[in-house]
Amino acid sequence: MSQLNLFGSDKNLVFPQNLLEYYAAFLHEEQGRSLMHQLAEEVPWTQQTIRMYGKQLLTPRLTAWYGDKGKAYRFSGSTFEPLPWTAELSNLKEKIAEFTGLNFNSVLLNYYRNGNDSVAWHSDNEEELGNNPCIVSVSLGQPRQFDFRHKTDHSGKYSLRLENGSLLIMKGDLQHHWEHRIPKSAKDTGERINLTFRTIM
């Protein structure tokens, strides 16, 4: 059963709750934590640079990209060839397929080393994800706040807490009209890994 618990508000816009499904306990607490530690150790994490305001900046988190051979992913002017699926990641992909009925050919991993790591406002609207992508996001470790704001109206935001072991589905036309981010957090200092399973066309 979905347990969506959105908080916050927007004076003008009501968040379309039907575009999210949230399951707080997709994995058991202990499973979530041990998978996080395993991935933290084993994944060849890299810190990407992005071009912003004419400057090269380091992204405030570590990332890795896995998927089927040939399913390259392009963003910020770079092309990323996926690493081949590991046993842990393909097991998790299978578990997601059983739980949601959804199949994916790639996964982006984000490692937030502490509350100072974050991801800025964006939507996952790259062309190779197709028009209305279904994205499954699994969170491990430190719970963090996940914010949504409307693309053209920044007067308010909606938030949700992504728990250790949780699964969130983002679907429909969410990525057309809404942006999301993981803000920095002074109080949530523990480490967290997030995996977003995606289909590259």
Ligand SMILES: O=C(O)CCC(=O)C(=O)O
């Ligand atoms: O860490 C998260 O929960 C979200 C990551 C995200 O939005 C992304 O990788 O596109």
Ligand SMILES: [Fe+2]
């Ligand atoms: Fe995203």
